[in-house]
Amino acid sequence: MNPNAKRSILLAFAGLVVLLYGFRLFYIQVVDDKYKLDARNQAFLYVTDYPPRGTIYDRNGKKLVHNQVAYDLMVVPRQMKGCDTANLCAILNITREEFNARLIKFSGSLSESAKDYRTYIFESQMLPELNARILERLYKFKGFYVQTRTVRKYTYPIAAHLLGYVGEVNQSLVDTSSYYRPGDYIGKSGIEKSYEEALRGIKGVQIKMRDVHNNIKGSFKNGAYDTASIKGQDLICTLDADLQLLGEKLMVNKRGGIAAIDPSTGEILALVTSPTYDPNILVGRDFSKNYQLLSEDTLGLPLINRASQSFYPPGSTFKLMDALIAQQEGVLDENTQYPCHSGFPLNHGMPGCHAHASPLAMDYAIAQSCNSYFSYVFKSIIDNKKYHGDTQAGFEAWRKYILSFGVGVRVGTDLPFDAKGSLPTQAHYDKVFGKHWHTMNVISLGIGQAELSLTPLQMCNVVCSIANRGYFYAPHVIRKIGNANPLEKWSLRHYTLVTNKQAYENVISGMANVMKEGTARASAIRGIDMCGKTGTAQNPHGDNHSVFVCFAPRINPKICVAVLVENGGQGAWWSAPIASLMVEQYLTGKVSGDDRNAIKKRMEEGNLIDIDPTIKKTNPAYW
């Protein structure tokens, strides 16, 4: 081979090799993004600047929920080489196995974790004291750093269910959401959940640069790409903290719920459920432990909001609706009289009744809560002559009226969960009794029993419709978000199908008499013109539930209250006194007089919770 050819071969060989290297460089520098990502993950630390959640105030400007500082211990497994693990375990009070288990949970396996550049929360919501001990030795804990977070702080130990709690976002949401990242907090229930978007604020990010030893070397491009977090919007809640506090005190050691609504706006003034818990226990490191304790209490079910999620037969309080509907249908007026012979004469004395004058008119029947009278009234509604003896048509007409009061449907609150309650359908009875069922099959609906059930919130909402003489506003707990105007949908009137104003006045007159001379006269408040109705909800599982609904004052009502005390027996025993104390507190700002304070004390100390709810001690009663 001549030298010229060899020269060419060598030149070509050098050129080829350099060309090959050029391709390689082009591939890793331009085509493959893997290295850019790796470089970013190594050299940049994306520090999320978590915004504080919005503060929640009560209707009088009292701070209900605000924020406190907590610290998350973060880890980048890839950078743990040389970490003083033993020391860290000692400080965190965990074993080496637990330590490794967490790494495996993050990255899949220990060997994977050695390559994992992602950031994880190793220990969340540490208190300042623990944080200080970690920070002292942080230089030894390679791969770890601390991030400041805010967690919730509750001024009063009240309204846990209504306010809700905040927790770490779950993985399925992280996977589907463009906003949430692992480790973010999110409202999990109550207002925190309903108003999550307003409360959470806007996250910021700081891009820091770090060297091979994980030392921070300042901001990337002097912070040109950093964004500041924006605090979540404050909420003005409609609750009255004092009223809520009183309600929770009164319900101590009882199961049940209270709903209090301002009928002129639909604003929920108090929503009490019992048993309850201090919302502060679901904050911080102890969340899981405490949450488990709460969820394991299967008898008390403290995580259930009985005021909006549990539904109960309304008992005699339902008679008010019968009276309204019958008057609207024209089958009842204030002078209509029916007999009572300690029971409903047309159905072999069932349902039974207590001793009182007979025959009697509507006003007295409401005051005395006569079962017979309202069985007649109910019968007159569904056996109305205009349906020509078609019981089913009458039932449907009755049902439509009931629905218009927000019973059997969601009343449209801003709570993340409010139950529909239960309003039986014609189809249901067709199934139970066959096609040709008659009035007597369903007669106990007339006195608020059988398949009928309402949440305390719905009971209260029915009273709002009566207090407003024909309409209600959707009950809600948030009046204002930040500086925005109140939401328009809260000022929408929902009219009931009972449009006869006189019908309301007649019923209200009966309710006033309940307080004056009727079943709840012991709970009357001096100087306050209060209208109420007792109920004793038959409970197939144990002692009757004590029910009471009321509003006050009679003219321009300011507050409606519904109280349900499980296994409390008659409405007048527990629920009426509790409701009257709530009314007094709200309208006068305090409970005054020795007699009233004695009632208050008796209510607070009353213990129904240690009674086995499945044992019946009282006889069925319907007033």
Place this chain on the structure above:
Amino acid sequence: MREKSESIFYNVDWFIVVIYLLLIGMGWMNIYSAVYDPATSDVFDVSRLESKQMIFIGISIVLAFSIIIMDASFFTATAFFLYGGIVLLNIAVRFLGTDIRGSHSWFKVGSLSMQPAEFAKWATGLALAKYLSGVSKADVVNKLFIALGIIAVPVFVIVFIQNETGCALVFAAFIFVLYREGIIPGYILLAGIFAAVGAVIGIKYPGTVVFLAHNVEGKLIEPTKITSIEYNGRAIALWVGFLTIAGILRLLVVRRTFKQFFFTGVVISIFTGIFLIAPVVVEKLPDHMKGRIKCWLGLPVSRAIHDKYAYNTDQSMIAIGSGGWTGKGYLQGTQTKFRFVPEQETDFIFCTVGEEWGFAGTGFLIILYLVLIMRLIIMSERQRSDFTRIYGYAVAAIFFIHLVVNIGMTVGLLPVIGIPLPFFSYGGSSLISFTILLFIFVKLDSHRLLVLR
């Protein structure tokens, strides 16, 4: 003609000088960036690497100038003396030098250290040129053995006395010179390339080899058992089989002479032999070599081995790969600035180029090196003097192998072998040595019209 040579720079190839100046200028900029720390960047301090490198550059330019004004015949006359002296120096360093990371290849004087192995490159080039240009062309076999001997002495010294295997690898460059001079035929070179490829495939996929050499039960041999006698027996049997079949085919199908059959057989047998034997050899290598080779080929290794040997390459590729089209900008490289890449101012200086200048920078740089090498080859071919031509090829080959090995290592194409990137890597010994290497040739070349021998 002599009248015109009054200027000492007469006939100096300015093209190559400009490339040289470009490379050392760019090299210094990148060293500055590699050691750049925003906190202390504006202080001039002679103990800082970029300041030291600036001094080395000064020394190099003075040296280059000195070589240009020297008498060109000095190098032809003293080639063997320089070679012998530097080999002795390389032996002496074992006893008089300082241990740095297990290699015994550094002289330390104050804060400066010098690696005589670097100087052995051009000294060997000179000696080789001297020998090959002086003997008759007839006796090829003798020439081959003596030339290989000239190359082998410093290699032996550097590998076994100094424990600097990477540095010794550079001497493989002289194979190209021997090829050009007709001492090694082309197919040997080709066989060498095949052998290398065969070795890589053999190491990367020992399973396939084992499969080819599968045992009678048809079961695969565990890759871990490839050092076993059984495997090796099969491998050798397979090799012989290959050889025989190839030879017979060559004889029967295309009728050629016995010599051609012999050489074809040699090529094929080297290829298959290395293919089969390489995985066995790798298992027997010292741990650090084994680790590097396995990591390079992505073979399963323990976490500790991966951290130890793949870390450099991982970080180097991240730095280069994150550069994109045009890089992150001078002094803006995060991987460089925050010291993710080890040895980034010396062996891994190319990472700084890749990260801060992007593909535009790396592309430009490798083309610049290619131009340098091609220019050297073209210059070599224009010589009337055999000595100058042979030395010129040696220079080109040395630059070429440095380029290939160093950049190949930083982009993961080759295992980590610690040799510098000429004119870019920090270090006085290498910069001065490369300058001497290049400028001896520039000087010799400037006499191309005057010298006939």
